[in-house]
Amino acid sequence: MSSAGLGHLPHRAPPPPQRRGTGRWIASEWGLAVLALILAVLVWAIVWGNISVEDRFEGVKVRPLTSARYVAYPEKDTIALLVKGPRRDLEEAQARLGSPATIDLPIADLEPDEESTTLWLAGVDQLAVPFPTRLLTGLDPVEIPIEVCRLKETIVRFAKPVVDHVPLGVDYEIVLEPDSDRILAPANKVDPEIQPNHLDVGDLFDGREEGHLPPDTKRKLAFDNWRNDPKQRRYRTEVELPEVTAKVHFFATEKRKVRNPIVFWGPDGPLEGYEVSVSGGEAEIEQGYYEGWFEGASEDLDTLEKTERTSWWYVVRIPRDKLPADDSTEEDANIEVEYLHTEALDGLRVRFTGKTFTVTIKKGP
Numbered sequence: 001m002s003s004a005g006l007g008h009l010p011h012r013a014p015p016p017p018q019r020r021g022t023g024r025w026i027a028s029e030w031g032l033a034v035l036a037l038i039l040a041v042l043v044w045a046i047v048w049g050n051i052s053v054e055d056r057f058e059g060v061k062v063r064p065l066t067s068a069r070y071v072a073y074p075e076k077d078t079i080a081l082l083v084k085g086p087r088r089d090l091e092e093a094q095a096r097l098g099s100p101a102t103i104d105l106p107i108a109d110l111e112p113d114e115e116s117t118t119l120w121l122a123g124v125d126q127l128a129v130p131f132p133t134r135l136l137t138g139l140d141p142v143e144i145p146i147e148v149c150r151l152k153e154t155i156v157r158f159a160k161p162v163v164d165h166v167p168l169g170v171d172y173e174i175v176l177e178p179d180s181d182r183i184l185a186p187a188n189k190v191d192p193e194i195q196p197n198h199l200d201v202g203d204l205f206d207g208r209e210e211g212h213l214p215p216d217t218k219r220k221l222a223f224d225n226w227r228n229d230p231k232q233r234r235y236r237t238e239v240e241l242p243e244v245t246a247k248v249h250f251f252a253t254e255k256r257k258v259r260n261p262i263v264f265w266g267p268d269g270p271l272e273g274y275e276v277s278v279s280g281g282e283a284e285i286e287q288g289y290y291e292g293w294f295e296g297a298s299e300d301l302d303t304l305e306k307t308e309r310t311s312w313w314y315v316v317r318i319p320r321d322k323l324p325a326d327d328s329t330e331e332d333a334n335i336e337v338e339y340l341h342t343e344a345l346d347g348l349r350v351r352f353t354g355k356t357f358t359v360t361i362k363k364g365p
Contacts, residue, residue: 052084052085052086052087053084053085053086053087053090054082054083054084054137055082055083055084055090056080056081056082056083056140057080057081057083057093057094057097057101058078058080059078059080059100059101060078060079060080060081060097060101060102060103061077061078061100061101061102061103062074062076062077062078062079062102062103062105062121062144062146063102063103063104063105064104064105064107064146064148065104065105065106065107065128066107067109068151069109069110069150069151070107070109070110070148070149070150070151071148071149071151071186071238072105072107072119072146072147072148072149073146073147073148073149073234073235074105074121074144074145074146075144075145075146075147076141076144079139079140079141079144080139080140081103081124081127081129081136081139081140082136082137082138082139082140083135083136083137084135084137085134085135089131089132089135090135092131093129093130093131093132093135096130096131097129097130097131103127103128103129103130104127104128105121105126105127105128105146106126106128107119107146107148110148110150114150115149115150115152115187115188116147116148116149116150116186116187116188117147117148118145118146118147118148119145119146119148120143120144120145120146121139121143121144121145121146122139122142122143122144123139124136124137124138124139149186149187149188149189149235150186150187151184151185151186151187152184152185152186152187153182153183153184154182154183154184154185154187154190154192155180155181155182155192156180156181156182156183156190156191156192156193156194157179157180157192157193157194158176158178158179158180158181158193158194158196158221158244159193159194159195159196160174160176160246161174161195161196161197161198161199161221161246162198162199163198163199163200163201163248164198164199164200164201164202165200165201165202165205166201166205166250167205169252169253170205170213170250170251170252170253171250171251171252171253171295171296171297171349171351172201172248172249172250172251173248173249173251173349174246174247174248174249175246175247175249176221176244176245176246176247177244177245177246177247178242178244181241181242183239183240183241183242184239184240185235185236185239186235186239189232189235189236190235190236190239194223194226194241195223195225195226196221196222196223196226196244196246197221197222197223197224197225197226199219199221199246199248201214201217201219201248204217213250213251213252214250216247216248216249216250217247217248218245218246218247218248219245219246219248220243220244220245221244221245221246223241223244227239251296251297251349252297252298253295253296253297254295254296254298254301255293255294255295255353256293256294256301256305257291257292257293257294258291258292258294258301258304258305259284259289259290259291260289260290260292260309260312260313260314261288261289261290261309261313261314262284262285262288262289262290262313262314262315262316262337263313263314263315263316264276264315264316264318264359265315265316265317265318266318266320266323267318267319267320271318273363273364274323274324274361274362274363274364275361275362275363275364276316276318276359276360276361277359277360278357278358278359278360279357279358279359279360290314290337292314292337292339292352292353292354292355293352293353293355294339294350294351294352294353295350295351295353296348296349296350296351297349297350300348300349300350301350303345303348304345304348304350307344307345311341311342311344311345312339312340312341312342312345313340314337314338314339314340315337315338315339315340316335316336316337316338316359317335317336317338318333318335318359318361319333322361323361324361324362324363326363329362330360330361330362331360331361331362332358332359332360332361333358333359333361334356334357334358335356335357335358335359336354336355336356337354337355337356337357338352338354339352339354
């Protein structure tokens with residue numbers, strides 16, 4: 001049939017391409033593959049999170065729950081928790097422990113007549129953990145000793161510190177404020193005297209000429225060495241001490257020999273019924289006098305020399321085991337000379353250097 005017989009046909013544009021809907025895309029090969037992958041990942045995540053596994057929570061610090069009456073000290077600083085359960089639950093438990101991981105340990109109070117005792121952490125039921133206890137299966141180490149001490153109010157004294165970097169020719173005296181106090185501490189764990197750190201006063205003498213006497217200084221004392229003693233640190237770390245200050249007074253020193261009477265004392269007072277002789281040609285002692293060296297402030301040495309001889313004296317103390325048993329025996333002993341004085345001389349800033357010599361003791365007539 002010839003086209004010439006047809007009339008003129010109008011021009012028609014091709015139809016627009018049709019878009020595939022979401023459903024058609026999913027139904028395609030690529031869509032089905034992606035959907036299968038997503039489902040596989042979801043199933044894997046669900047299964048992986050619910051798989052029961054065993055694990056260890058290392059480095060967990062035990063924090064005993066104490067009261068106003070007692071305090072507890074675990075022998076080990078950290079332990080390991082043995083756990084078992086769904087992986088997801090264990091991850092959540094680990095997160096709840098925090099970092100650093102710490103758990104509370106409830107401990108029963110002491111008996112009324114007890115000052116300390118040792119308890120044993122041997123079961124997971126004693127632990128207060130921040131996750132379900134069904135996940136706990138054990139401890140490592142299996143048993144942990146815990147020392148429980150009663151908190152007790154104790155009167156302590158503060159020792160005077162050693163003062164560093166004081167030049168020759170200068171001495172010092174120290175007054176502590178306070179020199180004692182009441183503290184709350186574990187019973188029988190804190191000594192009655194507490195030693196502070198050394199006190200460094202070198203800055204007061206830097207760039208000064210020899211013999212310079214700085215003005216009095218007042219310094220706050222530190223007790224870091226006392227707190228960090230390796231054997232006692234666990235008991236001392238949490239003990240609260242008051243603020244202790246040291247007032248330091250400096251003075252010039254010199255050495256001088258001072259003569260005064262000397263007496264020999266036995267264990268019960270002045271020695272009677274015995275003869276005492278001194279070797280080494282100490283004639284002054286044989287005559288009842290002794291010249292001993294003192295170091296101190298010049299004005300105080302002057303006062304010591306001018307003080308009535310009955311106000312102070314030298315003494316040699318002879319222990320009981322150095323006294324002869326009968327008239328036929330005699331004892332030799334190395335004895336130190338001491339310096340005794342009355343309260344009237346307590347304020348003197350002097351130091352007796354002392355001397356050791358040999359005495360021979362025998363029964364008197």
